[in-house]
Amino acid sequence: MAKPEHTTDSTPHQAFRRVSLRERGFLADALRTETVGGVLLLLAAIAALVWANVPGISGSYESFSQTHIGPSALGLDLSIEHWASEGLLAIFFFVAGIELKRELVAGDLKDPKAAALPVIAAVCGMVVPALVYLAVNGAMGGSATGWAVPTATDIAFALAVLAVIGASLPSALRAFLLTLAVVDDLLAIVIIALFFTEHLNFAALGGAAAGLAVFWFLLRKGVRGWWVYVPLGLVIWGLMYNSGVHATIAGVxxxxxxxxxxxxxxxxxxGERIEHLVRPLSAGLAVPLFALFAAGVPVAADDLAAVFTQPETLGVTLGLVVGKTVGIFGGTWLTARFTRASLSDDLAWADVFALATLAGIGFTVSLLIGELAFEGDAGLTEHVKAAVLVGSLLATLIAAVLLRLRNATYRRMTEEEERDEDRDGIPDIYTQDDPEYHLRMARILERKAAEHRRLAETMAAERRR
Structure with missing residues (x-):
């Protein structure tokens, strides 16, 4: 990949600019995969809600999800629900780790100046929801324990919503959401590691660190073969789980x-090759199964009422719907206003506001953090899960309305990106700013003009005869 051009100090650093033709194709492929995963995630969540609430079968949901399997001698006698959140979700975070590494070495996060805007926007998009939660619980006398629940964004779910609303979206807008989500995932991982690790087993943690060192050494030496890395990865995961650190950290x-x-x-x-192989497993199996065993919340009138009356659940709901929007949009605007960073010319502030609202879909990681934050209180855990679902649903509905209002603009922008008037197979938007392209087109026009002049002179001479 070519190195980014260096700009002078007076030149604004555009974030979410028009991506290269090659990167545009890569983004499109990644988005299609994530979109399919988001749809599967949505279907799994609906199935969980039906299973947990339909009379006659609702009891089987709880009993099945709490069934314990695994070798107790290794400290891995876990419930199926626990296997989904600690085991399968490690695959999701493994893919997130690869995405983050790619962005750091070859993507928008490689250039610190260009990365400033999405990084600050993502940080503000996590800090403000936490502050909203703390403010609500401080005013209503609730618990501060769940401050981290509304800080996460579910990228797969958000992209699925975009796919349902329409495909007429500029690549810069989609890049905005992807870059934001990568930083969001990293910060969520840091939160889980720092704030939800209580009792450490240093022997197991040392073993996990040694396993990671061996993993790194084998990679450096170019050793290949799934039969080497998969067993080693499972050992590292098991040691990380027994250390007291959330096992998904091993994946990232x-x-x-x-x-x-x-x-x-x-x-x-x-990294790209392994991500291509593992992403379908993450999007098609790991995340949907986690949703199936995490989203099965019994929904009754009292539970829904608690979402808007209980301080913890109200804080989560407002954090997702209000905090995410204010944090991301405000952070983006302030960064663009007071630094040299700027948005792409293809984007309007209305687009950023709509996507900031869409980022209020917490779901996967929010459900995980909710389970960790209120682990000792089963009733409150269920209410917080309901709050995550309600908050994500409200964010989806509001974002859908806003994006629909922008749909005509998106369509015009997409048509401009796809326009290929000279039919050379390359969209004109990638050649219109190329001086050599303009010189070549000028020569073609001059040649055609000369041909027309010769033809006119020939026809005039014929008429004179």
Missing amino acids: AMGLMLRCTRREGEDLSP
């Missing part, structure tokens, strides 16, 4: 170790 650590830059003769880097 291994993802960050993969090389995501291409060497001479490589079509794909090892």
Whole structure:
């Protein structure tokens, strides 16, 4: 990938600019995969709600999700629900780690100046929801324990909503959401590691660290073969779980170790190749199964009333719907206003506001943090899960209305991006600013004009005869 051009100090650093043609194709492929995963996630959540609330079968949901399996001698006698959140979700965070590494070495986060806007927007999009939660619970006498629940964004769910609303979206707008989500995922991982680790088993933690060192050494030596890395990854995961640190940290650590830059003769880097193989497993199996065993909340009139009357649940709901929107939009605007960073010319502030609202869909990671934050209170855990679902649903509905209002603009922007009047197979938007392209087109026009002049002179001479 070509190095980014250096700009002078007086030149604004555009974030979410028009991406290269190659990166545009990569983004499109990634979005299609995430969109399918988001639809599966939505279907799994609906199935969980039906299973947990239909009389006659609702009891089986609780009994099945709490069924314990696994070797107790290794400290892994876990419930199926626990396996989904600690085990399968590690695959999701493994893919997130690879995405983060790719963005850091070859994407928008490589250039610190260009990365400033999405990073600050993501940080504000996590800080403000936490402050909203704390303000609500401080005013109503609730618990501060769940401050981290509304800080996360579910990228797969958000992209699924975009797919349902319409495909006429500029690539810069989609890049905005993807970059924001990568930083959001990293910060969520940091929150889980720092604030939801109580009792450490240093022997197991040391073993996990040693396993990660071996993993890194094998990668550096170019050792290949799933039969080496999969068993090693499982050992690292098991040790990380027994250490007291949330086991998903093992997934992101291994993802960050993969090389995501291409060497001479490589079509794909090892990170890109492994992500291509593992992403379907994450989007099609791991995340939907987690949703199936996490979203099964019994929904009754009293539960819904508690969402808007109980301080913890109201804080989560307002944090997702209000906090995310204010944080992301406000952080983006302030950064663009007081620094040299700027939005792409393809985007309007109304677009940023709509996507900031869409980022209020917390779901996967919010459900996970809710389980960790209120682990000792089953009733409150269920109410917080309901609050996450309600908040995500409200954010979806509001964002859908806003994006519909922008749909005509999106369509015009997409048509402009796809326009290829000279039919050379390359959209004109990628050639219209190229001086050589303009010189070539001028020569073509001059040649055609000369041909027309010769033809006119010939026809005039024929008429004179």
